[in-house]
Amino acid sequence: MMFGAVEQLLREKIGLDSGTVGLSVIRHALRERMSACRISGLQDYWQLLAGSPSELQELINAVVVPETWFFRDREAFTAMTRHARARMRPGQPIMLLSLPCSTGEEPYSMAMAMFDAGFGAQDFKIDAVDVSTGNLAAAERAVYGRNSFRGDFLEFRGRYLEAAEGGLRPEVRVLKQVRFRLGNLFDPAASYGPAPYDIIFCRNLLIYFNRNLQDRALVCLKTLLAPDGLLLVGPAESGLPILHGFASARLPMAFAFTNVEPAKAPRTVAPSKSRFGPATPAPISDVSKVLSPIRPASSNAAKVERSVHPSERAAQSLASVERTANAGRVAEAKELALTHLGEYGPSPEIFYLLGLAQDAEDARSEAIQNYRKALYLEPRHQEALAHLALLLRKQGDIAGAEALTGRLGRIGKRSGT
Known part of the structure; x- marks a missing residue:
């Protein structure tokens, strides 16, 4: 009885869902705090908890276990700096948010990446928010040991960190770019900076929420993010933003989405042969430059119309599928994709979009099949590779996922991206 009350309290305060984080985590935290x-006795602890905000905070600290490191998923930081360059405005710094910021590795990595990209200290500001006072204390102490440095990309340590007692500490210029705050996404009184933000990192938080809370969280994030701002989520969360008016930024392995303004979103109409009338034929004088003058001009114009118009209609239809998916109307997007497939035949892009819609509906087997079809037709389709790798990893096929990730990396190196 009391355990259920504690679960409900944590769900209300920080959105934690026991079904996703696991009952054992909450039980362990309760034992630790008791x-x-x-x-x-749990009854006695509940009475203390109900009347003590400080003890509730201690329980939250015990439940929230940090798991982070510097430059986790480097592609996200590349996407961040690319988007920041595009949004630079004279005299207005780029506003960034790290939520949850955990023990600070992510927001400090954001600052280093911005400096590496050529931004000055006056060009950007980073707010970092977390529900755990313990995490925030560690972030402000900013001394990091071996576990905070993983993978092969470690050369930044020589440029941005210095020796400190117990580990390494970011230089003062990095520390100054980040402002830490206590708060959570569902708290309307949370002390965020001056919204909207240009870029928000909200990675590996949504996976701890049930579907209703995920929906609420994405509505909150959309409010905090500027129109056309960039949202970065975790790999396991990449199917969610598209259901809430975000559009994929189409940056492989970055799991990045742009905040699409409803007013700017084009109205989606199901494709049909009557929807797009015949395009205006090219002037006869222009056609005669590329076609044999022996044939009648009217025949040439008809041939141009027959060769051009189907491809134009196919392109319009494909764009309609993508717009519908980006607007969050996943079921409609899937139907449009199937209609397109029947009318215009197979293509890498339509199989990819169909897989994306099925992915968002959690129809994993069907999504995998369509991602594979896209790759059969276009082996270098980076988005299909990235999403297929993620799905295989979710299903436990680690070897298959790593093979695709390696393939994606080789494509990126050859193309210079």
């Missing part, structure tokens, strides 16, 4: 308070 021991610290020297309380043996």
Whole structure:
């Protein structure tokens, strides 16, 4: 009885769902806090918890276990700097948010990446928010040991970190770019900076919420993010933003989405042969430059119309599928994709979009099949590679996922991206 009340309290305060984080995590945190308070009965602890905001915060600290490191998923930071360059405005710094910021590795990585991209200290500001006072204390202490440095990309340590007692600490210029705050996404009184933000990192938070809370979270994020701003989520969360008016930024392995303004979103109409009338034929004088003058001009114009118009209609239809998916109307997008496939035949892009819609509906087997079809037709389709790798990883096929990730990396190196 009391355990259920504690679950409900954590869900209301920070959005934590026991079905996703696991009951064992909450039970372990309860045992830890009851021991610290020297309380043996759950009923007695509940009475303390209900009347003590400080103890509730301690329980939150015990439940929220940080798992982060510097430059986790480097592609996200590349996407961030690319988007920041595009949004630069004279006299207005780029506003960035890290939520949750955990123990600080992510927001400090954001600052380093911005400096590496040529931004000055006056060009950007980073707000970093977390529900755990313990995490924030560690972030402000900013001394990091071996576990915070993983992977092969470690050369930034020589440029931005210095030796400190117990580990390495970011240089003062990095520390100054980040402002830490206590708060959570569902708290309307949370002390965020001056919204809207140009770029928000909200990675590996949504996976701890049930579907209703995920929906609420994405509505909150959309409010915090500027129109056409960039949202970066975790790999396991990449199917969610598209359901809430975000559009894929189409940057492989970055899991980045842009905030599409409803007013700017074009109205989607199901494709049909009558929807797009015949295009205006090219002037006869222009046609005669590329076609044999022996044939009648009217025949040439008809041939141009027959060769050009189907491809134009196919392109319009394909764009309609993508717009509908980006608007969050996934079921409609899937139907449009199937209609397109029947009318215009197979293509890498339509199989990719169909897979994306099925992915968003959690129809994993069907999505995998269509991603594979896209890759059969276009082996270098980077978005299909990235999404297929993610789905295989979710299903436990680590070897298959790593093979695709390696293939994606080789394509990126050859293309210079």
